[in-house]
Amino acid sequence: MVHILASGVFFSGFIKDLFCLPRPLSPPLTRITMSGSAALEYGFPSTHSTNAVSVAVYALYLLTSPDTVMSPWLNIVLQGTLYLYVFSIVIGRLYCGMHGFFDVFIGCALGAFIAFVQCRYGEAFDEMVVTGSLKQLLLIILIILVFVRIHPEPADDCPCFDDSVAFAGVAVGCEIAYWHYAQTSYSWSAPIPGTVPYSLEGMGLIKTIVRLSLGVLVIFAWRGIMKPSLLRILPPIFRGLEKLGLILPRRFFTKASQYNKVPGQLKDDDVIPRISDIPTILTSIRHPRRRAVSVGPQSEADAYETLAYREKRRRESVSSGQTGTPSVSRGSPMTPLSDGDQKRGPSPLGDRSGLVSRKQTKLEEYEHMMGTGTPRYSPEVVATGERSSVIATTPSNSAEYGPEGPNEEEMFSRILKPRVRYDVEVVTKLIVYSGKSSVLC
Incomplete structure (x- = not known):
């Protein structure tokens, strides 16, 4: 499932920055949006539609598999829920004015293609990762990094590349964790290679809660330590590489030679919030904000x-x-x-x-x-x-x-200005997100 979501975000963002097609005109259309970053992205294709269709098609593939042990009644209910989920997401993007029919159509087609590849070759790919050598693992990581490098540069300051880099880091971390754990003596080979030996009855509820809590704390610690450390270590290295002519800078990213240091409080990661942000999150849950109607x-x-x-x-x-x-x-x-x-x-x-x-x-x-x-x-x-x-x-x-x-x-x-982005953030995102996904896996 991680591969499906990562592929959907990466390749939809790849196409967005390649064609640079804006969202439907407003006016005459009135947009209903809650996200400032989404308004700065291009409209073609719809990432929401891509992810919804890819997840639903893959889930339907599993539900209709002969190996399923689920009761027929529950199976039908879940299939109906998936169809309703896809319909609500796709129609919702049109209703909110964030996409046109062509955007969601191509997004759905891309999602169906990603799900098809996963259904057809997913098991073989996972088995190759688990049983492969370190050279094969490094080759997979290199291919992911090459896709990051050849990601198109947009005509405007679109944040799609940031999301693509983050999910590329997630994919790298998952492959590393999956391969490494399969090499240890703790993993089981059944029902699939690299299975985690876990049983609620055998471990107990208390140990399960402690295990999950420890994993969450490790993720927060990794982000809290690695991100500021990399933002201090990488700029001098990038300045040296720039003098040697080895840096391939991207447009809209500030080069290391043009700044002294990176600010410590960059608002570039809303997936794992800082501990100081938790009170604000709880307040927003108790008092939800109204929807934002955007015109122009x-x-x-x-x-x-x-x-x-x-x-x-x-x-x-x-x-x-x-x-x-x-x-x-x-x-x-x-x-x-x-x-x-x-x-x-x-x-x-x-x-x-x-x-x-x-x-x-x-x-x-x-x-x-x-x-x-x-x-x-x-x-x-x-x-x-x-x-x-x-x-x-x-x-x-x-x-x-x-x-x-x-x-x-x-x-x-009246256009909102995207925040200043620094060249070292690309490597920082790759390392931080790969570490997070490794801990989660």
Whole structure:
């Protein structure tokens, strides 16, 4: 199951950063979202749909297996629950306005493919890991790291890569723990190789609780020790490698030569909270927050898509010959004539438009349609350097900005700024998450 979830998050994020397709336009669509990081991600494909379908298909494969010992009535109930689960997730992504039909369709197809691979080759892969040599294990880890290295760089500051790195670390840790435990004398070879010898009747409830508590404490200790240690140790190493020309930096990640130290309180890990965050979590459980209704662009990809949509409407307005001159944004392909252009001759569209007569290339049209704006963040966001955990934008009065809504500058000023990310965080995530998953396994 870990392989399925890790593959779903990694490969859906891989495709998101490869195609860089934004979420559905808002407005006219109104988004209902609770996560600030999700709003900064691209929309194609839907990761939620991928994970839901992959887990459900694999679970249905197990329920319909001839080896199942479950009663027929319970089996039918569980199968119905799985269908309801997938339907609610997929429809929920459409209802919340976070994805379009194409996003969830491809997400479902990707999830079904991942589940098919797991059903077909999962047992053989697990057996290879358990019975393989150390060289085979290192080869598997190397392949995972290669996928991390070739992960596409997005056009905008999308956090998909962070999630992909985290789940790649989980996969590495699971393989290491699975292989290592199978080599010890504690593991059983039945019903499958590497089985943990556990029995509630034999161990007892008290020892089971102590065992689970000790495992949780080890996970917290690993994260609390390794993360700050790596953030202090790695920057000097990265600076040395950078001088040797061995660093392959990623866009949107600050290089070690550009900072002195990494802040100690990076909000990049919400899976395992800090001990100091536990009171806040308990308070949020007792007093749940209301859903956040978001209207308008929430990321740079959204803003550029909105500008392209407006430009398309302006073109249609001109081609249809509507009365009045449509407003033209800065950087539009329909740029007013300069003095030099006016001397060359009148525009074929007449004095009414006053537009450049030169036909632009497809590349120029695309670049202009996508806008030429630069994000401008509010002073408080720039000062903190952090993005909010919840996006709750109040719908703006369109009359305040004109019939088309906020202009380009206002649009970019309302976009939340992702926090500063450091190059050493990639290695840190891989090591910390691999250690967590090893303890869990």
